[in-house]
Amino acid sequence: MNHLASTFDPSDIQLSPSNLERIEDLNTRWRLLQVTVDTGKSNSGSNGLDEVDSKISVKEHLKQLTDAHTDFCLSQGSVERPFEQGISPNNVPYYINHQTQTTCWDHPKMTELYQSLADLNNVRFSAYRTAMKLRRLQKALCLDLLSMQTACEVFEQHTLKQNEQLLDISQLVACLTSLYQRLEQSHSHLVNVQLSVDMCLNWLLNVYDTGRTGKIRTLSFKTGIISLCKAHLEDKYRFLFRQVASATGFCDQRRLGLLLHDSIQIPRQLGEVASFGGSNIEPSVRSCFQFANNKPELEAAMFLDWMRLEPQSMVWLPVLHRVAAAETAKHQAKCNICKECPIIGFRYRSLKHFNYDICQSCFFSGRVAKGHKMQYPMVEYCTPTTSGEDVRDFAKVLKNKFRTKRYFAKHPRMGYLPVQTILEGDNMETWGSHTNTHTHTHIHTNTDKRHK
Ligand SMILES: [Zn+2]
Known part of the structure; x- marks a missing residue:
C-alpha cells in the first residue's frame, strides 16, 4: 500500500x-x-x-x-492519469488535469456524463427531456440499485436526524461510503465504491453546494438520494413529507417550501428549471395550501393528493418513474411514422384516429405523420395496454372522430398542474395530460419549443 x-x-x-x-x-x-x-x-x-x-x-x-x-x-481518488484528485482547504475534492494543466470541480467521468446528456436536448418536451437526463444520471450514480430501505438504514446508521443540520464533506463521504458498500454487497459487478462515492458527492455538491462551501443540509442530502433511488413514487413522496412534517405529522408553508426548494434544485442543476416554474417555489407552496383549503398546516394525505396532480414544479419526478418503466416495455403496435414494430419504450396512441401509434423516438423528435396534427390528443403508455384500456381508448376515439383541430386547440389538456409564476425562461410546453393511473398519460401538444 x-x-x-x-x-x-x-x-x-x-x-x-x-x-x-x-x-x-x-x-x-x-x-x-x-x-x-x-x-x-x-x-x-x-x-x-x-x-x-x-x-x-x-x-x-x-x-x-x-x-x-x-x-x-x-x-x-478514483481517477487515472493525466487526472489527479486534489482537496480544497474546506475539504472539497477537485480534479487536476495535468495534460491541459487545468482544474475542475467535476470528476472527469462526471464531465463525460454531462457531455453525453447533450444528445438528449433534441427531446422536444421538457418533462421527458429532464426525466431522460435524470434517468441517465441515476444509473451512472448506481442509485437505480438503491432501495429506500437501505437508504434509510444508512441514514439511521449515521444518525441523520436533524434535517436542518449541515453535513460536512467527511460526513457526506462516510455516509456515501456506507451506502455504496451496501450496494456493492448485492451488486458487486455493478458498483465501484470509490468511483460511485466520488461521483455522487460531486453530483450532490453540484446540486446543493454550487459555491463549494463544503457543507450541505441533511434534508438536501436525503432529498437528493431519495429522489433518485429505486422506490415507489408514493413512498418517495411519503418519505420526503415526513422529513419536513412535525412529530404530529403536520407541515406548514415554510417547511413545505424547504422541501420543494431542495427538490427543484435537481432539475435546476441540469439547466431545466425554467420548465418547472423557475426556482421560486412560493407559487407551488401557495398552490398546495390552496388545494388544502388554506389550512395553516398540511397533513400527508393532502400533500399526496396534491402531488398526484403532478404539480409543474415536481412533474419531472413522476415522469422519471414512467421513463424507467417504459425502458423495458414492448407494445404490440406499429409506429405510423418509422414503422417500428413492436414499439419499444413509450407508446403514443392517437385519441383522434383509430390504429394510429407513434414510437418514443418519433414522438420525442416531434415528427407527425400526414394528416395528424400536433393538437390532436394522444395517450401515453409506458407499459403494454390492457384490454380495458383498449376499450376505453376506442370509445374516446369515437367521440373525438368528428371534432376539429380548432376544438382541440381550444380545449388543451395539460399533463401537470400549472403553477402561476413569473417564468425565468421559456414556457413549459403543454406536453401532456395524465389520467389517474400511473401507467399512462394523455398527451396534448400545443406549443413545442425546442430546448436551447
Ligand atoms: Zn417511430
Whole structure:
C-alpha cells in the first residue's frame, strides 16, 4: 500500500511542501499500523487478560486502518492519469488535469456524463427531456440499485436526524461510503465504491453546494438520494413529507417550501428549471395550501393528493418513474411514422384516429405523420395496454372522430398542474395530460419549443 509514496523520486519530481507533508504523514501512519499489528500479534494467545488487550488493539488497528484507507483513497481518488484528485482547504475534492494543466470541480467521468446528456436536448418536451437526463444520471450514480430501505438504514446508521443540520464533506463521504458498500454487497459487478462515492458527492455538491462551501443540509442530502433511488413514487413522496412534517405529522408553508426548494434544485442543476416554474417555489407552496383549503398546516394525505396532480414544479419526478418503466416495455403496435414494430419504450396512441401509434423516438423528435396534427390528443403508455384500456381508448376515439383541430386547440389538456409564476425562461410546453393511473398519460401538444 505504501509503495506509492516510495515511487516518487525527488530528483525527477519537485514535490510541494504540502505533498511532502502528506507522504511523511502516510509513512508515519504506515509505521504506526505496523507497530499495532506487531503488538496485536505478540499479545494474542498468552492469557485471558491479554486477549482483551489484543481485541482492543485489533479494534484500534481496524479504526486506524480504515481512517488511513479513507484518507489515502481521498487523496488518490478514483481517477487515472493525466487526472489527479486534489482537496480544497474546506475539504472539497477537485480534479487536476495535468495534460491541459487545468482544474475542475467535476470528476472527469462526471464531465463525460454531462457531455453525453447533450444528445438528449433534441427531446422536444421538457418533462421527458429532464426525466431522460435524470434517468441517465441515476444509473451512472448506481442509485437505480438503491432501495429506500437501505437508504434509510444508512441514514439511521449515521444518525441523520436533524434535517436542518449541515453535513460536512467527511460526513457526506462516510455516509456515501456506507451506502455504496451496501450496494456493492448485492451488486458487486455493478458498483465501484470509490468511483460511485466520488461521483455522487460531486453530483450532490453540484446540486446543493454550487459555491463549494463544503457543507450541505441533511434534508438536501436525503432529498437528493431519495429522489433518485429505486422506490415507489408514493413512498418517495411519503418519505420526503415526513422529513419536513412535525412529530404530529403536520407541515406548514415554510417547511413545505424547504422541501420543494431542495427538490427543484435537481432539475435546476441540469439547466431545466425554467420548465418547472423557475426556482421560486412560493407559487407551488401557495398552490398546495390552496388545494388544502388554506389550512395553516398540511397533513400527508393532502400533500399526496396534491402531488398526484403532478404539480409543474415536481412533474419531472413522476415522469422519471414512467421513463424507467417504459425502458423495458414492448407494445404490440406499429409506429405510423418509422414503422417500428413492436414499439419499444413509450407508446403514443392517437385519441383522434383509430390504429394510429407513434414510437418514443418519433414522438420525442416531434415528427407527425400526414394528416395528424400536433393538437390532436394522444395517450401515453409506458407499459403494454390492457384490454380495458383498449376499450376505453376506442370509445374516446369515437367521440373525438368528428371534432376539429380548432376544438382541440381550444380545449388543451395539460399533463401537470400549472403553477402561476413569473417564468425565468421559456414556457413549459403543454406536453401532456395524465389520467389517474400511473401507467399512462394523455398527451396534448400545443406549443413545442425546442430546448436551447
Ligand atoms: Zn417511430
